[in-house]
Amino acid sequence: MDGIVFGLCALFGLAGTALSAREAWRQRDGNDYHIARFTRAVAFGVCTLGVILAVPSIEDMTESGTGMNNAAKLGAHICAILWCGSLQLMLVDWSYNHEVLKASLYARVAFAACVLTAMLPLFVTTTDETVEFTTEFATVPGVTVYLMVYLAYVAITCGEIAFLCTGMALVARRGGHAWSARGLALSSISALLGVAYSASKGSYLVTHYLGHPWPLRYEEIISPLLAGLAVISLITGLTMAMVGRRLASRVTASAA
Helix, strand or coil, X not given: CHHHHHHHHHHHHHHHHHHHHHHHHXXXXXXXXXXXXXXXXXXXXXXXXXXXXXXXXXHHHHHHHHCCCCHHHHHHHHHHHHHHHHHHHHHHHHHCCHHHHHHHHHHHHHHHHHHHHHHHHHHHHHCCCCCXXXXXXXXXXXXXXXXXXXXXXXXHHHHHHHHHHHHHHHHHHHCCCHHHHHHHHHHHHHHHHHHXXXXXXXXXXXXXXXXXXXXXXXXXXXXXXXXXXXHHHHHHHHHHHHHHHHHHHHHHHHHC
């Protein structure tokens, strides 16, 4: 299941990264949405790397090559944090005026740095050859705390991404930019799927801690599907929004 889901995500990620990087390179000398273009390309790139590391065969190769157990999982989690953080920066650049832009960017970078600072010591003190950082090892306290910190960050950032995308979709719709509105609406739904992914894994960890977990086999099916749908739909939605902005700018230029 994981191999199929994350392999498909990797294909979408590679296509989205190529399109976004091309767009950022073509318009690198422009002034408007410069940060947004760059961070979107970064977001797609780190997401692609993260889902590639989550493919079981690649995960085994990574751990064999590095000689460190759970190396691929740590890499995938760091990529997920950078992916969510980059999307936040992109949407903040789109949404906020320049008076508050710097402070908003610094606050989100600091938040991501704090989460990584909390996760890395937990990883170092917990990892060994008998432990994997999955819900299957929820009996290990360090694994549970590590995953809860990671999942809390994903839930918070995806919640903000959904909020920002919804607002921008409404503005685009009122402005008559149908493609952008649809893409941002899809991105909002995908961010909510990210929240649902965090809720799925997090609820299993909480109920396990309370002594009444729901079946692990269901969590191991539901969570990867939610994560895969979130990644694929978010890349698709933001690419639609990118295409919509390009079409709108061409229409404006031809009208002028």
